[in-house]
Amino acid sequence: MGEGMFKARSVLKSAAGAALLTLVAAAGALLTLMVMFITGTDEVVERKAFFGSLIFETVKKSDGALGITTGVGNPIPLLALFLVLTAVLTMIRTAYRGLKHRREHRFNAPGN
Structure with missing residues (x-):
């Protein structure tokens, strides 16, 4: 396998790992917001996490029940996390390959 092919595969594998880690971080942040809601009061709230990228809202429905909405408010922090993780994982893979x-x-080597 050529050097260029290794670099491309290494970056793709690192990007896949970074995507998975970003999803885990986002899910963890949303779960934390949900736990904060469950342990709090039954009020209408809007909470944000991870620099405003994730939103957790409750809305009062017409029948008096509370509805829950979660989602992405600002994708820039998530994208930045993905790019940083991709770069870090690529550097780790490159360092490992060099040491190997x-x-x-x-x-x-001759003499061993």
């Missing part, structure tokens, strides 16, 4: 390559050369 160096180790293989050390053990295969």
Whole structure:
């Protein structure tokens, strides 16, 4: 496999991992907001998390019940998290490959 192909595959795998980690972070933040609602009062509230990117709202329905709405308010912080995680995971994969390559050369060097 060529060097360019490795870089492309490495970035794609890192992006997949970053997407998964971003989704886990967003789900965790929304669950935290829901727990705050459950342990709070039965009032109409609007709460935001992760720099305003995630929103949790309750609305009073016509029959007196409370409706819950969750969603993405501002996707920029989520995108920034995804890009930072992609870069970090790519650097980790590159460093690991370099160390692995160096180790293989050390053990295969003449005189060993």
